[in-house]
Amino acid sequence: MGLGKQHARARLERVEALHAWQPTGTTIYVDDRVASTPTLPVIDAAAITAHAARLPATLQLTLCTPLRIKAQGTYLQSVDLFALVQSLCWRLTALSIFHSDHPWTGDHQALLDQARAIQVRSAQVQWWDWERTSTRHATPRTMKLGGIVGTVVLDAVTSDLRALLVMGTLTHIGKACVFGHGGYTVQPRANQKELL
Structure with a gap:
């Protein structure tokens, strides 16, 4: 056992439970x-809504890890806010069904209608290829898991929509989100940061 194709040895030095929207967190392992009792x-x-309420109506989404969302059978090569919101609604619904006593009750149709009305001011995205080697089979297989x-x-x-997008920063969205894909941040547009 080890990391990567070469099964490199590694030592776990520290684990932190990050606090949402903060650069540091609570130390769990060191x-x-x-x-002791972290x-x-x-x-x-309430915390999600409060954080979203502090954000302005003009937002910058930074897609930190490859976003893999299919629309009409193909992976998106550019940002489609409708598809992103639809994927996020599906993810939150699934998570709430399987991991909560209370289903998520967001109004999908209203959120999708709002997503259609949003203007994308600018988009600087690109496809980024990422490969993963699966060793679950007798012969290791390479899987391509690229995204934007x-x-x-x-x-x-x-x-x-701000509240929904903030929720997505915590859950990730799209295919392969369990591998860390679909991670993004939501923040004020670069030149608005000093206004908060």
């Missing part, structure tokens, strides 16, 4: 020991 961060709907990365600026984002 110096070969589990921290207090893990809890993010609820980059930045997108959106105008006139409604408060409901």
Whole structure:
């Protein structure tokens, strides 16, 4: 066992439970020991709504890890906000069904209608190829898991959509999100940051 194709040896030095929208978190594991009774961060709907309310209507989405969303049978090569919101609604619904006592009750149709009305001011995205080697089979197989990365600026984002997009920063979206794909950040447009 090891990391990568060469099965490189590794040593786990530290594990932190990151706090949402913060660069640091609570230490869970360090110096070969589990921290005594770590207090893990809890993010609820109120915290998400409060964070989203502090964001302006013009947002910058930074696609940090490859975003893999299919629309009409092919992977998106550019940002399609309708497909992104649809994928996010599906993800939140699935997560709430399987991991919660309360299903997510977002109004899919209203959110999709709002997504159609949003203007993409600018998009600087590109396809980024990423390969993974699966060793689950007798013969290791290479899988291509590329997607789009980059930045997108959106105008006139409604408060409901801001909250939805903030939720997506916590869950990731699209195919291969369990591998870390579909990770993104939502923040004020670059020259608006100083206004917050």
